[in-house]
């Protein structure tokens with residue numbers, strides 16, 4: 001495939017998604033890689049194709065003592081630089097290519113072998129300052145193009161349809177839209193419908209939700225959409241991550257951070273925060289996977305210029 005947005009920095013995983021000494025497979029721009037983290041917290045990434053008979057290394061296992069990955073087919077071992085390890089010796093040439101990683105705040109970034117065109121963004125450290133990391137939610141491979149997945153993150157009308165049962169939106173205002181290159185900021189105000197008893201029984205967390213939400217969104221095109229909002233018990237930050245696996249498959253996951261008014265309630269809120277985020281991702285996924293191929297729209301809704309702005313960055317890359 002031709003690479004999507006070559007030279008863009010992609011956030012391919014958060015450290016917490018890698019279990020110690022367990023291979024983790026990543027597909028990026030049509031290439032498969034295997035990642036693993038050792039006990040010391042060092043992270044390695046190699047081309048997933050075994051140079052012997054092309055088995056997927058991610059189906060293999062990690063040999064702790066030697067810090068190697070063993071191929072599932074004939075058990076040949078490779079170190080984190082892709083050199084073969086045999087009879088207590090490591091070869092001097094890599095036989096499978098290592099993938100260059102940049103690790104920042106426990107986030108694992110890569111350019112997928114392309115020459116960097118823009119720097120790894122500082123957005124996560126900036127927006128999560130003073131907050132605690134809660135976990136990762138909504139890890140999913142979505143059947144849809146990168147552009148369709150990107151667009152929904154800049155689409156300020158889809159809450160009324162896609163997320164109607166979660167939020168019950170009555171009114172939606174965008175008082176702020178600022179942009180500067182690949183960065184953008186949007187402030188969104190949403191008025192909720194009154195919750196019915198049914199809603200409350202189904203989702204008691206709704207009681208803690210204010211009548212009007214103010215969401216502050218900041219974007220680092222193309223990888224990140226951050227969404228910060230306050231609720232009765234504190235503040236929550238979602239970092240929605242996207243990267244292209246192939247032309248028609250897009251990976252997403254959401255890093256969740258929180259600043260509760262009382263730290264003791266963080267563990268109590270953890271589950272409901274992560275499951276609410278998972279629901280949001282599932283609803284977006286359904287919207288993308290069930291839509292017919294895109295054509296020129298015959299109708300325009302308000303605030304769509306925000307989405308057009310992102311689409312323009314994509315096409316002008």
Ligand code: FES
Nearest residue numbers: 050052053071074
């Ligand atoms: S295919 Fe990997 S060791 Fe043979």
Ligand SMILES: [Fe+2]
Nearest residue numbers: 152158162284
């Ligand atoms: Fe959405």
